[in-house]
Amino acid sequence: MLAELGHFALLLMVVTGIGQAVLFSPLWLHSSLRMLSPQGTKATPAGTPDFPDDETADHVGTVAKPSNLYLLPTTILLLGLLAEAALLNAFIVSDFTLPIVSDVSHSSTPLLYRIGAAFTPDGGAMLLWLVALSLINLLMAFQLHKDRETSDDRFGRNALSILGLLIAILGVVTLIDADPFLRASVAPLDGRGMSPQSQDLLKVLREPFLYLGLAGLAGIFALTLAGLLEHKIDRQFAETMRSWTIASWVCLGTAIAINAYRSYSEQAWGGWWYWDTSENSLLLPWLLTTALLHCRAVLEKTATLRGWTAFLGITALAVGWFGMYLTRSDLFAPLPETQLLPSDSTGLLIGFCIVFGLAYYLFWRSVDQMGDGRSFEVISRESAMFLNSVMLSLIGAVVLIGTIYPLVLKWITGEPITVGAPFYVDVLIPIVLPMLFLMAFAPALRWRQDEIWMIGRRMKLAAILSLITVLFVSIRFIDLSPAPLIGIGLAGWVLTASLSDLWARLWRHPEHGESKYRNLQLLGPRYVSMTLAHIGLAVLIAGGSASSIWEEQVVISARAGQSIQAGPYNLQYEGVSLLAGENYATRQATFILYRHSLPVAELFPEIRYYPIRGVETREADIWHGRDGDLHVSIGDRDDDGGRVVTVHYLPMMPWVWGGMLLMLIGGCFSILTRVILRLKKFGVPAS
Amino acid sequence: MRFSIAVIPLVLFAALAGVFLLNIDKDSSVVPSVLIDKPAPEFSLPPLPGRDKGLSRADLTKGEVSVLNVFASWCIPCRAEHPLIKRLSHEANVPVYGLNYKEKDPRDGVKWLAELGDPYASVGMDLSGRTGIDFGVYGVPETFIIDGNGQIRYKHVGPVTVEVLEKVLLPKIEEIKG
Numbered sequence: 061m062l063a064e065l066g067h068f069a070l071l072l073m074v075v076t077g078i079g080q081a082v083l084f085s086p087l088w089l090h091s092s093l094r095m096l097s098p099q100g101t102k103a104t105p106a107g108t109p110d111f112p113d114d115e116t117a118d119h120v121g122t123v124a125k126p127s128n129l130y131l132l133p134t135t136i137l138l139l140g141l142l143a144e145a146a147l148l149n150a151f152i153v154s155d156f157t158l159p160i161v162s163d164v165s166h167s168s169t170p171l172l173y174r175i176g177a178a179f180t181p182d183g184g185a186m187l188l189w190l191v192a193l194s195l196i197n198l199l200m201a202f203q204l205h206k207d208r209e210t211s212d213d214r215f216g217r218n219a220l221s222i223l224g225l226l227i228a229i230l231g232v233v234t235l236i237d238a239d240p241f242l243r244a245s246v247a248p249l250d251g252r253g254m255s256p257q258s259q260d261l262l263k264v265l266r267e268p269f270l271y272l273g274l275a276g277l278a279g280i281f282a283l284t285l286a287g288l289l290e291h292k293i294d295r296q297f298a299e300t301m302r303s304w305t306i307a308s309w310v311c312l313g314t315a316i317a318i319n320a321y322r323s324y325s326e327q328a329w330g331g332w333w334y335w336d337t338s339e340n341s342l343l344l345p346w347l348l349t350t351a352l353l354h355c356r357a358v359l360e361k362t363a364t365l366r367g368w369t370a371f372l373g374i375t376a377l378a379v380g381w382f383g384m385y386l387t388r389s390d391l392f393a394p395l396p397e398t399q400l401l402p403s404d405s406t407g408l409l410i411g412f413c414i415v416f417g418l419a420y421y422l423f424w425r426s427v428d429q430m431g432d433g434r435s436f437e438v439i440s441r442e443s444a445m446f447l448n449s450v451m452l453s454l455i456g457a458v459v460l461i462g463t464i465y466p467l468v469l470k471w472i473t474g475e476p477i478t479v480g481a482p483f484y485v486d487v488l489i490p491i492v493l494p495m496l497f498l499m500a501f502a503p504a505l506r507w508r509q510d511e512i513w514m515i516g517r518r519m520k521l522a523a524i525l526s527l528i529t530v531l532f533v534s535i536r537f538i539d540l541s542p543a544p545l546i547g548i549g550l551a552g553w554v555l556t557a558s559l560s561d562l563w564a565r566l567w568r569h570p571e572h573g574e575s576k577y578r579n580l581q582l583l584g585p586r587y588v589s590m591t592l593a594h595i596g597l598a599v600l601i602a603g604g605s606a607s608s609i610w611e612e613q614v615v616i617s618a619r620a621g622q623s624i625q626a627g628p629y630n631l632q633y634e635g636v637s638l639l640a641g642e643n644y645a646t647r648q649a650t651f652i653l654y655r656h657s658l659p660v661a662e663l664f665p666e667i668r669y670y671p672i673r674g675v676e677t678r679e680a681d682i683w684h685g686r687d688g689d690l691h692v693s694i695g696d697r698d699d700d701g702g703r704v705v706t707v708h709y710l711p712m713m714p715w716v717w718g719g720m721l722l723m724l725i726g727g728c729f730s731i732l733t734r735v736i737l738r739l740k741k742f743g744v745p746a747s
Numbered sequence: 748m749r750f751s752i753a754v755i756p757l758v759l760f761a762a763l764a765g766v767f768l769l770n771i772d773k774d775s776s777v778v779p780s781v782l783i784d785k786p787a788p789e790f791s792l793p794p795l796p797g798r799d800k801g802l803s804r805a806d807l808t809k810g811e812v813s814v815l816n817v818f819a820s821w822c823i824p825c826r827a828e829h830p831l832i833k834r835l836s837h838e839a840n841v842p843v844y845g846l847n848y849k850e851k852d853p854r855d856g857v858k859w860l861a862e863l864g865d866p867y868a869s870v871g872m873d874l875s876g877r878t879g880i881d882f883g884v885y886g887v888p889e890t891f892i893i894d895g896n897g898q899i900r901y902k903h904v905g906p907v908t909v910e911v912l913e914k915v916l917l918p919k920i921e922e923i924k925g
Contacts, residue, residue: 246827248824249822367753371756375756409767409771410768413764416760420756421757424756428751464763
């Protein structure tokens with residue numbers, strides 16, 4: 061019964077979404093008609109309302125009232141929550157009459173993972189995306205109402221109308237492709253069990269971040285299209301976009317970091333990035349959001365790069381949606397043959413084509429008329445940031461090509477090939493290294509125009525320090541391949557440049573009568589979060605390069621009592637014991653970890669057997685030391701009665717995680733300060 | 748119309764969308780089992796209690812197309828598909844063999860067939876589930892189509908429905924018969 065209620069709520073969501081799309085903006089239809097008709101395009105100067113006061117104007121009048129403004133978005137969100145609650149309930153009580161539940165869950169699965177299982181099948185994932193989207197929809201109504209109260213708010217209503225349309229389209233796609241609320245004609249006694257890889261706390265945590273990030277991109281997309289329709293890609297537009305870009309960036313970044321840590325802790329070979337389709341489809345929107353983050357700042361400051369910002373605003377969602385399609389379709393990984401719930405991703409593809417075909421068409425027609433504002437000098441902060449965002453997009457293009465190339469080749473020649481890490485490393489290094497080199501300049505450059513010799517003076521300390529780093533590392537380890545060395549050198553370059561810039565700002569001579577904290581205040585939250593993120597990236601790159609250089613791997617067949625040397629650590633293998641988990645049996649090995657012959661920890665890598673699916677998984681155990689990680693996993697027993705043990709010593713690996721964390725903290729800091737400012741500005745009821 | 752750089756995204760997008768739309772049906776979502784076009788595994792199963800004929804690989808290699816249906820008395824979807832298995836054995840004109848999978852009590856299968864009718868040419872009893880594992884049985888019911896040389900040609904997982912029977916299984920059998 062609850063499932064039928066959820067089904068109905070989902071249907072109503074589509075209807076209200078269409079309602080919002082139409083009601084909020086009859087003007088939207090007008091503007092697009094104007095865009096689409098070739099004669100009309102030149103007739104109206106940017107942004108001037110030239111519509112006759114026909115009955116559509118009455119509609120606008122009623123909808124513009126604040127109470128009405130929130131009505132539809134709130135309804136959609138409540139409906140979405142109801143549908144999600146119905147689905148979660150079905151998973152919690154293990155209602156196997158729903159094929160979506162019996163496909164991926166089982167009565168013996170622990171509660172937390174049953175809840176997580178609600179987000180893994182196609183229907184559940186789409187529903188989560190819809191709910192996140194309706195949350196964004198309401199937040200955006202709130203923001204646009206507050207921000208644009210005084211100015212004309214056709215822009216805001218257009219944005220909301222586009223979001224309503226997106227909700228409706230995705231709702232229809234969900235219902236057509238993989239309706240989560242279909243009942244089975246015959247209910248199985250129990251579910252087919254959840255894939256053990258999904259029975260993981262981090263995996264459960266990843267999904268909300270991923271879909272919130274994608275929904276945030278949809279918000280950006282709606283704002284961009286509204287801006288294009290109204291010819292208002294301007295500084296105020298950039299200001300409105302700010303929170304959305306940073307919030308999406310943080311959410312997607314969190315999802316990526318979780319994903320990387322999961323690969324690291326699940327697999328035996330100690331890597332954390334595999335360039336597989338699901339990872340790439342996370343990375344792509346994140347890269348474009350990063351690019352957008354930078355050129356949005358340029359737009360806000362100098363009102364240039366309008367076309368480029370609009371392009372990125374559309375494309376970030378485009379690659380996110382396309383990535384969703386790639387991972388949800390059977391193009392790469394065959395769907396499990398035992399799935400009871402028929403699921404298909406054709407709707408997702410067709411929706412993609414319709415939405416972005418229109419969006420890029422509008423982009424073309426309106427950017428032509430918009431022009432690109434003022435120009436800027438070659439040596440200026442905006443040109444450095446523009447170059448960086450172009451390079452980030454190039455990286456995105458390489459990742460996209462690497463992802464779909466094998467597929468397209470297979471369609472053309474029928475030959476299956478795989479594109480792996482070597483391709484990405486070879487192609488990306490020539491882009492990433494210059495990008496890092498340029499990245500250090502941007503904070504030190506002035507807006508509009510700057511002089512080369514001035515930069516030289518500001519950057520000399522950083523240049524000297526990073527050269528010393530490179531020299532030291534390359535003399536000390538002369539036989540190494542150059543790429544990771546250059547990586548370390550450039551990471552040092554970015555790090556020292558960020559720090560010396562911060563230093564210079566902090567030690568500025570205070571003018572007469574200023575408090576001594578004035579310099580700190582002048583930095584501003586934006587500068588702080590940018591510096592945190594840049595330092596984070598430098599730390600991440602340094603850690604990644606270093607651990608790839610100095611990694612040590614030992615694979616041996618160990619017997620109880622044997623000791624294994626890896627880096628500064630010594631591992632003593634104690635043996636394997638059989639234990640029972642909640643829904644699995646496990647062979648757990650015990651290792652005692654010594655550092656300089658002092659015991660520091662016990663490590664317990666496992667091989668788990670999940671009887672429901674009949675699948676074994678390996679769980680590595682990791683010791684995070686100060687100077688590096690020790691990563692242990694066990695394999696099968698070999699013929700002589702020993703057990704295969706794989707030990708990785710990965711020096712500076714904590715830098716990788718610390719770097720990711722710093723970048724995310726930088727983003728969160730920016731959001732937090734902004735939320736606090738906003739609360740102050742609009743005055744939360746003080747009493 | 749004047750050429751403009753802003754048209755490039757649209758063109759690239761159209762190219763990408765076109766390639767994917769054209770190939771939408773190329774990779775069908777029906778994934779062949781690893782056993783497809785492989786010989787059926789070697790097995791020899793005892794008969795149900797009170798019957799004299801069991802089931803072994805030799806039954807599947809007699810030179811005619813046959814169907815192997817995995818069922819169990821504890822499996823509710825099997826009960827639902829059973830009338831269609833009867834229809835299948837009637838309409839396809841091929842022997843339908845039964846694999847009685849993991850019964851708790853050997854007599855359960857006999858009772859079940861006595862109650863619902865027995866469309867099977869012969870039934871093998873797989874109490875341990877060993878043969879099921881060799882066939883890659885994942886969940887009951889499953890239905891295999893096997894050609895005259897004992898090669899597995901098609902596998903259907905889950906209950907057979909009217910649609911599956913008419914649109915998939917019967918045409919497939921005709922096709923393999925050749």
